[in-house]
Amino acid sequence: MLVIDNVTKSYGSLTALQGVSLELKAGEFFGLLGPNGAGKSTLMALIAGLRRPDSGGIRLDGQALTPDNLGSRNKLGFVPQTIALYEDLTAEENLRIFGRLYGLQGTLLRERIDQALVTAHLQDRRRHYVKTFSGGMQRRLNIVAALLHRPKLLLCDEPTVGVDPQSRNAIFEFLQMLNSEGLAVIYSTHYMEEASKLCSRIAIIDHGRMLAIGTLPQLMTRLPFRESLRIEGANLTRDSLAPLLSYGELTSDADAHVLTLHANTRLSDVFREAEAARLPTSSFQLTRPDLEDLFLHLTGKSLRDT
Amino acid sequence: MNPILTLFLKDIAHFRRDRTSLLLTFVVPAVLIYIFGNVFGVNRESTGPVGIPLAVVNQAEGAKSADAIIAALQKEKTFRLITTTMDANGADVPLTEDKVRSLFRENRIRFALIFPPDTESDDTFGLKVKYLNNPRNDIETQTVNGILQKTIFMAAPSVLMDALRKRATQAIGAAGTESFYRSIARSVGQSFNTDPEKVFDEMMRGDILSPSSSSADTPDSAAVPSDFFDRMIKIESEQVSGKQVKNAAATRSVGGWAVMFMLFSVSGAATSLFEEKKAGLFRRILAAPVKRSHILWSKYLFCTALGMVQLAALFVAGKLLFRIDVTSNLANLILICLAASSACTAFGMLLASIARSPAAASGIATFLILTMSALGGAWFPISLMPDFIQSLSKLTIVYWAMEGFLQVLWANCTFRDLLPYLGVLAGIAAVINAISVWRFNRGEMFD
Numbered sequence A: 001m002l003v004i005d006n007v008t009k010s011y012g013s014l015t016a017l018q019g020v021s022l023e024l025k026a027g028e029f030f031g032l033l034g035p036n037g038a039g040k041s042t043l044m045a046l047i048a049g050l051r052r053p054d055s056g057g058i059r060l061d062g063q064a065l066t067p068d069n070l071g072s073r074n075k076l077g078f079v080p081q082t083i084a085l086y087e088d089l090t091a092e093e094n095l096r097i098f099g100r101l102y103g104l105q106g107t108l109l110r111e112r113i114d115q116a117l118v119t120a121h122l123q124d125r126r127r128h129y130v131k132t133f134s135g136g137m138q139r140r141l142n143i144v145a146a147l148l149h150r151p152k153l154l155l156c157d158e159p160t161v162g163v164d165p166q167s168r169n170a171i172f173e174f175l176q177m178l179n180s181e182g183l184a185v186i187y188s189t190h191y192m193e194e195a196s197k198l199c200s201r202i203a204i205i206d207h208g209r210m211l212a213i214g215t216l217p218q219l220m221t222r223l224p225f226r227e228s229l230r231i232e233g234a235n236l237t238r239d240s241l242a243p244l245l246s247y248g249e250l251t252s253d254a255d256a257h258v259l260t261l262h263a264n265t266r267l268s269d270v271f272r273e274a275e276a277a278r279l280p281t282s283s284f285q286l287t288r289p290d291l292e293d294l295f296l297h298l299t300g301k302s303l304r305d306t
Numbered sequence B: 001m002n003p004i005l006t007l008f009l010k011d012i013a014h015f016r017r018d019r020t021s022l023l024l025t026f027v028v029p030a031v032l033i034y035i036f037g038n039v040f041g042v043n044r045e046s047t048g049p050v051g052i053p054l055a056v057v058n059q060a061e062g063a064k065s066a067d068a069i070i071a072a073l074q075k076e077k078t079f080r081l082i083t084t085t086m087d088a089n090g091a092d093v094p095l096t097e098d099k100v101r102s103l104f105r106e107n108r109i110r111f112a113l114i115f116p117p118d119t120e121s122d123d124t125f126g127l128k129v130k131y132l133n134n135p136r137n138d139i140e141t142q143t144v145n146g147i148l149q150k151t152i153f154m155a156a157p158s159v160l161m162d163a164l165r166k167r168a169t170q171a172i173g174a175a176g177t178e179s180f181y182r183s184i185a186r187s188v189g190q191s192f193n194t195d196p197e198k199v200f201d202e203m204m205r206g207d208i209l210s211p212s213s214s215s216a217d218t219p220d221s222a223a224v225p226s227d228f229f230d231r232m233i234k235i236e237s238e239q240v241s242g243k244q245v246k247n248a249a250a251t252r253s254v255g256g257w258a259v260m261f262m263l264f265s266v267s268g269a270a271t272s273l274f275e276e277k278k279a280g281l282f283r284r285i286l287a288a289p290v291k292r293s294h295i296l297w298s299k300y301l302f303c304t305a306l307g308m309v310q311l312a313a314l315f316v317a318g319k320l321l322f323r324i325d326v327t328s329n330l331a332n333l334i335l336i337c338l339a340a341s342s343a344c345t346a347f348g349m350l351l352a353s354i355a356r357s358p359a360a361a362s363g364i365a366t367f368l369i370l371t372m373s374a375l376g377g378a379w380f381p382i383s384l385m386p387d388f389i390q391s392l393s394k395l396t397i398v399y400w401a402m403e404g405f406l407q408v409l410w411a412n413c414t415f416r417d418l419l420p421y422l423g424v425l426a427g428i429a430a431v432i433n434a435i436s437v438w439r440f441n442r443g444e445m446f447d
């Protein structure tokens, strides 16, 4: 459905995106994971047709997405990273304006506005000024305002910044529901929990480059290390752990031993073997690598600290 | 719905909610125009200040000219004449020069006329008056000087003739005087094509020697310039334009004020583009099937409409407060309003396109609007300014809009007469718009 082909974009001397390619299938929930300044918003702006790439192209159903081409705008919904609403107008008025800009009118527009308000849990506040809304309420309105015209592809640029966990979950559920009805989503975030919870495929992006792309398990294979077992016990020697050596590599320090498992190892096999050797399996600690580790591995820096 | 219309309606909804904008657009200009209107007396039938204290000391016992001038000044409502003061016992006594000078020191008066004992002397031609003033306030002083001069000159001709007669009689004796008058009568007869005998008769009968009361609009019969002078200095005055105008001062100034206020409110509205940019709204709007030009046009339409509504409100206020006639040339008035507000909007959009921040925009706006208003003649007639400034005037929107308003309201012009003004304003708008579009395309507004 969406094809991004070797796109590059610079702001003056700063290269914000470099050779980014991506293909998106209809109904996919795609995550863009990257730290501040990675180029996520820039990529969103290019897809939304707000900016023109310096080189490369972006096509939606075969049609180029550029600032001049208004033709395929109706297929796209864009949730900007900052809350983009008229604060001095009511929730309803805001939705009416954005609905009309997509050509909706009359009964259809009214119906869509009603649905959007229900979805955002704002039906009681429809006639209230947006400036009187809490941050989370504004975020929710910010999202539904991009869906009035029922796009095929929703671009969500960090839509949950500053939202409490409860509202955040509501937004997740809402997006997942829409996704299950066939809406494709590109969701940018720097929270790996969000990416791993929501997205069927994830791209890791930093300094304008796509470092890795794939499903979560696929991405994990990029890591040279996998699940590992931390085994503590003052009386345990390397010799006593010898039965486990066929399942992975053992490293030891003063406090504990760590068994890094081979790729195709099944945990149940390891535990059966350990019990047979009367090792204290209840003190085994399993560590799974996550996106954080992957990010650290790919970029040499931690996702959160950037 | 067309995106331009949608965004235009959005601006209206926004504006209606914004009390400050409403106040600044409609109430403040009306209040200010009302205040300034009263300062410049545009609400009175005849204009000018009233009741400025003027001390008068008459030391010239029995001088006819002094009495005549004082009488004339008494009728002039610009002045409140002070001729007496209270002494220690509370009794009114005539003012003295010393007392006048002390009143000056106490800032109780700023103007005084003193007729010295030799106001009319036999050995000088004309009369002698001392004028004391404290020009604390420039405008007031100029006004007073002007009206004093006018009053004295209107009362003076008889005085001058008296002096002339006295000196003639003194110098050449009674017989010589007669031949002097004959020679004057002869030359008057030739110049004005009348019978010299008749002129001489009139002169000798006393039309000139003791002035008659033939003219109605002069204040005192003793001080009336003679018929003879009326005939000798004949100034024919005819008002060729604006005769139908009920309230001249207000009609002259309303256009300038209106344009100035409109420039302020319209550039304020145009620079609201900054707020929308800051709120990230353009990103959302431009992700929809909307072009930049749609946003710009909607803002342009909104500002022009706002300007029109504000002008309408001001003219209604002008009609109610100052009886300005706005209805008799209504179609042309609407046209010039439209041209003026679209030119003002172009100016506002240009500001939004060149400034980097709303603060910068409003700073530039204030500076340029005040400069243009002064140069363009909104504050004082540009004919008072040096030539090179007058040619700068013609580069301002204010000038062309004001002249256009005067054409409509003052000269009650036809559409054809108005056309050049509409054309210039439309031309200015087109040129400015071209610059703004170019700037908007290169600038950061839609980044």
Ligand SMILES: Nc1ncnc2c1ncn2[C@@H]1O[C@H](COP(=O)(O)OP(=O)(O)OP(=O)(O)O)[C@@H](O)[C@H]1O
Pocket (backbone or CB within 6 Å): A011, A014, A015, A016, A034, A035, A036, A037, A038, A039, A040, A041, A042, A043, A081, A190, B447
């Ligand atoms: N309008 C602009 N002008 C100049 N540089 C820009 C502009 N917008 C973004 N950049 C730069 O491009 C790079 C990528 O920015 P971008 O906004 O795409 O990052 P991001 O991944 O969305 O970051 P964040 O998580 O902070 O939103 C950054 O270095 C940023 O400074």
Ligand SMILES: [Mg+2]
Pocket (backbone or CB within 6 Å): A040, A041, A042, A081, A157, A158
């Ligand atoms: Mg961003």
